[in-house]
Amino acid sequence: MSRKLLDLWVGVFVVLGMAAMLFLALKVGNLSAANFAETYPLRANFVNIGGLKVRAPVKSAGVVVGRVAEIHFDPESYEAVVTLNIDGRYRFPKDTFALILTAGLLGEQYIGLDPGGDEVMLKASDVIAKTQSAVVLEKLISQFMFNKASEGQSDK
Amino acid sequence: MAGDSRATGRIATMLGSIGHRVTDGLIRLGFATRFFLMILLGSGQSFRRLHLTIREIYFAGFQSLLIILVSGLFIGMVLGMQGYETLQRYGSADALGVLVALSLVRELGPVVAALLFASRAGSSITAEIGLMKATEQLTAMDMMAVNPIARVVAPRFWGGVISMPLLAALFSATGILGGYLIGVVFIGVDEGAFWSQMQASVDFRYDVWSGIVKSFVFGIAVSLIAVFEGYDALPTAEGVSSSIKSTVVKSALAILALDFVLTSFMFREA
Numbered sequence: 345m346s347r348k349l350l351d352l353w354v355g356v357f358v359v360l361g362m363a364a365m366l367f368l369a370l371k372v373g374n375l376s377a378a379n380f381a382e383t384y385p386l387r388a389n390f391v392n393i394g395g396l397k398v399r400a401p402v403k404s405a406g407v408v409v410g411r412v413a414e415i416h417f418d419p420e421s422y423e424a425v426v427t428l429n430i431d432g433r434y435r436f437p438k439d440t441f442a443l444i445l446t447a448g449l450l451g452e453q454y455i456g457l458d459p460g461g462d463e464v465m466l467k468a469s470d471v472i473a474k475t476q477s478a479v480v481l482e483k484l485i486s487q488f489m490f491n492k493a494s495e496g497q498s499d500k
Numbered sequence: 501m502a503g504d505s506r507a508t509g510r511i512a513t514m515l516g517s518i519g520h521r522v523t524d525g526l527i528r529l530g531f532a533t534r535f536f537l538m539i540l541l542g543s544g545q546s547f548r549r550l551h552l553t554i555r556e557i558y559f560a561g562f563q564s565l566l567i568i569l570v571s572g573l574f575i576g577m578v579l580g581m582q583g584y585e586t587l588q589r590y591g592s593a594d595a596l597g598v599l600v601a602l603s604l605v606r607e608l609g610p611v612v613a614a615l616l617f618a619s620r621a622g623s624s625i626t627a628e629i630g631l632m633k634a635t636e637q638l639t640a641m642d643m644m645a646v647n648p649i650a651r652v653v654a655p656r657f658w659g660g661v662i663s664m665p666l667l668a669a670l671f672s673a674t675g676i677l678g679g680y681l682i683g684v685v686f687i688g689v690d691e692g693a694f695w696s697q698m699q700a701s702v703d704f705r706y707d708v709w710s711g712i713v714k715s716f717v718f719g720i721a722v723s724l725i726a727v728f729e730g731y732d733a734l735p736t737a738e739g740v741s742s743s744i745k746s747t748v749v750k751s752a753l754a755i756l757a758l759d760f761v762l763t764s765f766m767f768r769e770a
Binding site: 347350351353354356357358360361362363364365367368369371372373399 | 551554674
């Protein structure tokens with residue numbers, strides 16, 4: 345086989361392989377959408393984070409505006425300190441409310457940001473003051489059972 | 501008394517043969533490491549005649565395309581069918597895209613493509629080099645002051661290393677298209693949900709890139725085993741055939757063991 349023809353087929357092969365990688369990156373993966381060019385960190389303290397994981401999405405009004413960058417335990421306050429990387433295009437007011445929510449009934453957990461009405465915006469590495477912890481199913485059930493039991497007693 | 505000494509004699513031979521095997525294995529391992537360094541040293545010389553490597557990419561990569569694409573398509577279709585069967589029991593058939601894409605990109609793509617590559621291209625590389633050695637072509641090159649490692653071994657090694665990630669990516673991509681074909685076209689999973697859920701949960705850096713790194717490592721392992729087994733073959737018909745066998749067996753073991761190690765490094769939950 346002549347060298348030129350060989351080069352042609354190898355070229356075809358390399359182009360096909362690169363196209364497959366590009367397909368994996370853009371169509372299958374989320375390289376185009378979820379990699380924010382510039383981010384700034386915010387911190388939030390939660391009493392209980394439930395099943396929140398690093399890399400979980402941060403959403404505001406349902407739109408992904410950032411990702412959870414780091415989670416660690418604060419031995420002084422016995423709270424979980426969550427660092428969020430927020431897309432640099434978005435600013436949030438000082439009295440923004442951070443909640444840990446669940447996508448669907450048993451889906452993954454994410455952080456929802458409910459913006460408040462403050463004029464002052466949060467700066468990089470500020471702490472979000474108002475937070476709501478994850479709902480722990482066992483606590484919910486035990487509260488429900490407790491209420492039911494006390495209702496049953498008052499009926500008699 | 502005589503029986504006693506015979507028994508001790510037998511034990512001594514047994515121990516001796518175990519020791520012989522262990523040292524033999526160590527010597528081969530040491531030679532393989534030296535051989536790897538020799539390939540790296542000879543690479544510069546062989547890259548100066550790039551068409552040698554391009555020729556090997558043609559034989560190892562381009563000619564493996566058919567088997568890789570067809571197997572990828574079928575594996576994707578099977579994943580689509582089996583995944584749908586299980587997911588629809590929990591009412592989450594929309595997550596089919598996630599299941600197909602993650603299992604292909606993270607595991608099946610690199611591993612199955614590498615296994616196919618080892619048996620399709622690795623074995624033929626071993627056979628070629630082994631036969632060259634058996635017919636004393638390698639010795640002849642040495643006599644003509646041509647370095648056989650730079651002329652014969654390094655191009656085949658790099659041809660394999662370059663082809664492997666491309667083949668694995670093609671395998672994953674056709675597999676996902678196969679899953680799409682079964683899931684969306686034949687079964688009727690919602691097309692928008694198939695792609696959007698996939699894009700939401702497949703991360704480029706974490707999933708796709710790890711898969712590419714995996715296939716690159718497998719490419720190095722398989723190519724090194726193939727060229728080494730060929731170069732180290734006994735120069736007889738039996739020697740070459742047993743080297744080919746051991747290329748396939750050792751590559752498969754190396755791929756699966758490396759996959760376990762790499763997976764435990766890459767996908768540990770933080």
